Amino acid sequence: MRELSNLAMTLKGSIIREMHTAAAGMTDILNFTVGEPDFVTPQPIIERAYKSMLEGKTFYSQNRGILALREAIHQHHKEVDGTNIEADPEDNILVTIGATEALQLALLATINPGDEVIVLTPCWPNYLGMIAVAGGVAVCVPGYEENGFAPNPEDIEAAITPKTKAIMINSPSNPTGAVLPKSTIDEIAGIIEKHDLFALVDEVYRTIVFDNQKAASLTKYPAIKDNIIFINSFSKTFAMTGWRIGYVIAVPELISKMTLLHQNFANSIFVPAQEACITALEECLPDSEKMTESYEKRRNIIVKGLNDIKGFSCVQPGGAFYAFTNISEFGMPSREFCLKVLKNTNAVTVPGVGFGKSTGRLNLDHFIRVSYATADDKINEFLNRLNDFSQKFFASK
Numbered sequence: 438m439r440e441l442s443n444l445a446m447t448l449k450g451s452i453i454r455e456m457h458t459a460a461a462g463m464t465d466i467l468n469f470t471v472g473e474p475d476f477v478t479p480q481p482i483i484e485r486a487y488k489s490m491l492e493g494k495t496f497y498s499q500n501r502g503i504l505a506l507r508e509a510i511h512q513h514h515k516e517v518d519g520t521n522i523e524a525d526p527e528d529n530i531l532v533t534i535g536a537t538e539a540l541q542l543a544l545l546a547t548i549n550p551g552d553e554v555i556v557l558t559p560c561w562p563n564y565l566g567m568i569a570v571a572g573g574v575a576v577c578v579p580g581y582e583e584n585g586f587a588p589n590p591e592d593i594e595a596a597i598t599p600k601t602k603a604i605m606i607n608s609p610s611n612p613t614g615a616v617l618p619k620s621t622i623d624e625i626a627g628i629i630e631k632h633d634l635f636a637l638v639d640e641v642y643r644t645i646v647f648d649n650q651k652a653a654s655l656t657k658y659p660a661i662k663d664n665i666i667f668i669n670s671f672s673k674t675f676a677m678t679g680w681r682i683g684y685v686i687a688v689p690e691l692i693s694k695m696t697l698l699h700q701n702f703a704n705s706i707f708v709p710a711q712e713a714c715i716t717a718l719e720e721c722l723p724d725s726e727k728m729t730e731s732y733e734k735r736r737n738i739i740v741k742g743l744n745d746i747k748g749f750s751c752v753q754p755g756g757a758f759y760a761f762t763n764i765s766e767f768g769m770p771s772r773e774f775c776l777k778v779l780k781n782t783n784a785v786t787v788p789g790v791g792f793g794k795s796t797g798r799l800n801l802d803h804f805i806r807v808s809y810a811t812a813d814d815k816i817n818e819f820l821n822r823l824n825d826f827s828q829k830f831f832a833s834k
């Protein structure tokens with residue numbers, strides 16, 4: 438066989454997959470790795486897709502996505518969602534294969550090889566892979582635990598060089614659940630304006646915010662509206678991860694270039710799934726709110742539970758469904774720690790080291806990610822097993 442490409446040879450696999458492999462063949466597993474709701478998609482969404490299939494809507498759609506869905510997205514952001522974002526269905530919206538494709542297309546449309554992209558860390562691991570696919574260089578800016586993992590805007594400013602082209606912002610965040618404070622978003626908006634950066638604003642968890650709060654959003658700043666590439670998805674909001682539908686809203690020129698890229702990657706999205714997303718926006722927001730309520734209850738159980746166990750500590754996440762938990766008292770690297778927990782408790786968690794690069798004082802090896810989008814009884818069982826593990830561990834010291 439001839440040599441494979443440098444890209445193929447250098448891309449790294451997900452650490453989450455690695456943990457699944459380690460757990461393969463084990464029984465009585467408690468899985469706290471997966472970043473997806475445990476709920477099945479609400480029934481009206483499923484029924485709409487079924488109806489659409491029975492009507493024979495089995496053909497390619499427009500590359501940008503069916504107009505009716507783009508209109509529903511426009512309506513949603515204009516009237517329901519409070520996003521101050523221009524989402525003209527004709528020019529500003531592209532429907533994609535989840536937020537994943539939207540993020541990759543946004544990078545491919547804005548980054549030349551060697552350009553730098555600022556990534557607020559801890560981050561979703563795919564960001565680093567996507568930047569590599571686009572030939573860019575990821576520059577990680579740390580967020581510290583004592584600030585609820587919010588970055589210090591001065592650190593962002595200090596990381597900017599003449600090669601910096603874009604910044605990726607994800608609030609609420611995977612893996613920390615951090616919801617960036619309005620004051621931080623204000624300062625980041627100022628930096629984006631000052632340095633004329635593209636801002637990839639990934640708000641796939643925007644509806645999963647707790648304590649009656651709303652997440653501050655970079656979409657609210659008129660001065661940078663042309664810099665914003667707003668990325669959203671049906672995956673987490675409506676428990677539709679497997680349907681693979683997301684979208685991007687940006688200025689027309691960017692959307693038309695991303696549409697050309699999308700033609701080459703995907704052509705278009707399955708029409709019954711697109712129609713089902715219209716039903717999601719029009720009828721299923723109450724279902725989505727109920728799911729958020731249940732994540733909040735689970736957040737309360739897991740954060741208290743973890744903080745009550747010796748060796749574990751966890752700052753209160755304001756959204757999403759992740760607890761980025763400090764395990765530094767156990768005195769071992771996060772991968773080794775997760776493997777030990779797996780062996781002793783059959784619980785699968787994800788090593789913090791997979792969520793970006795450790796920079797500044799941020800040592801990702803001091804953390805694990807616990808995804809708590811799972812049933813209460815499993816959460817309680819998980820906490821019991823971790824408690825046993827911790828007691829035995831510290832007793833043997």
Ligand SMILES: Cc1ncc(COP(=O)(O)O)c(C=O)c1O
Binds near residue numbers: 537610639669672681
């Ligand atoms: C921060 C973040 N962005 C994007 C995605 C991808 O979402 P989608 O299922 O819409 O591709 C995920 C999925 O876990 C995520 O955590």
